[in-house]
Structures are given as structure tokens and as C-alpha cells.
Amino acid sequence: MIKAVILDLDDTLCLTEAACFDMENETLAAMGREPMTRATHRANWGKPLFEAIFDRSPGIDLEEFKRYYEPTIKHYTEEGLLDVIPEENYKALDRLLALGKSLVVLTSRTHTELKHMLDGGHELASRIETFYYRDNMQYHKPDSRAFAHIEVEHGRKPEECVYIGDSVTDAIAANGAGLQLIISLESGLRTREDFADQSVERFINVFPEVVDAVQSLDK
Secondary structure (H helix, E strand, C coil): CCCEEEECCECCCECCHHHHHHHHHHHHHHCCCCCCCHHHHHHCECECHHHHHHHHCCCCCHHHHHHHHHHHHHHHHHCCCCCCCCHHHHHHHHHHHHCCCEEEEECCCCHHHHHHHHCCCCCCHHHCCEEECHHHCCCCCCCHHHHHHHHHHHCCCHHHEEEEECCHHHHHHHHHHCCEEEEECCCCCCCHHHHCCCCCCEEECCHHHHHHHHHHHHC
């Protein structure tokens, strides 16, 4: 039986690549730097922002970028331009909770990128047992040890957990840790063929399909 459903955020629980592209370019513009192309942004999408930005804007001063980025992400979240989780996705999470599944978020985001969701008043926070992110983890995807927290801190064996992600990096980490894996193709950024070398239990086309996918793994 699956005891814990571990969730990625970006382009899994919510579609964020397009919004992040706009937000990062707005930050670069405020710094007086040239904008990146969409192709450049997508080329290393899934990599932590504060690592990826060196390829997206070569020669950038990271600390300066961080100073400009924080008010930008604050504006985007307050205006509802980022991390918009559809109501049907919340309903899917509630169905998983009703099935007795524990919900955990494991993302490559930093605290700066996630703190608005950590607020106890956020709709997602009320449903999530634990958030794991870059600042409170020793290891990070694609290192399979990123999932070690789940067993050490919650006593759940890898085979009792399923990770819901969307990238090859997600697949490599979950496979290496011995977790079951469901891949969402909703963003349109990847296809089944991208995962030909990975072990994937189920593919879903939209997030709400995750409930049936998890139940099928229980059977």
C-alpha cells in the first residue's frame, strides 16, 4: 500500500514555467540586463533557479539578482500570477487525504521561492504534512538521497512512497531511491519518450488523474 504521496510543485501540482520565465525576465530588466529567450529558459528548466540563472543570463551577479528577485516574486505571488493551483487539483489532494495518504512536498525550490506557500493560511499548507526544499535538505535532486528524509523522519519505506513529478531529474532521483513514480505530462514540455531510460509506473495527462493512478498502485 502507498502510505505517502510525495509531490513536486513546478509543472506538476501547478504549471509555472511560463510565469517563471516572465518573472525572471522582469527581474533582469530591473537590473538593466538583456532578457533571455524562452528556449534558453526551457533548456535547463527544472534546475534550481540560483544555479540555472548563470546559463540563462551569463555573467550575472547572483547576489544582485537575488536582491531584485525577492520583491518580484513577492509581487507575482500577491497578484496571483504565480503558483496558481487549480481547484480541481486541491480536490484531488483532498481525495488522496481521504484515502489515508500522507502528502509531502519535495521540491528544488529555495525558501525564498516557497515561503508564501509555507504560511499556515495558504490552502496548500493546510494539506501538506511536511515541505522539503533546498534550504532544509542536505541532498537535492537528482541525488536519490534527497528522499532519505522521508524514511528517517517519517518511518516510511521507499516502496511505500510514490513521487509525482514531471522531469527526468525527478525520475532519476525517485528511481535511485527505490520509490514508485508517476510522471505528469500536463505541461507539454516533455513526452513519454523522454523517460524511455527510466522506470515509470504511471503517466498522467492532468494532475487530477493522480488519484486513480495511486489507487492502481495500491491494487
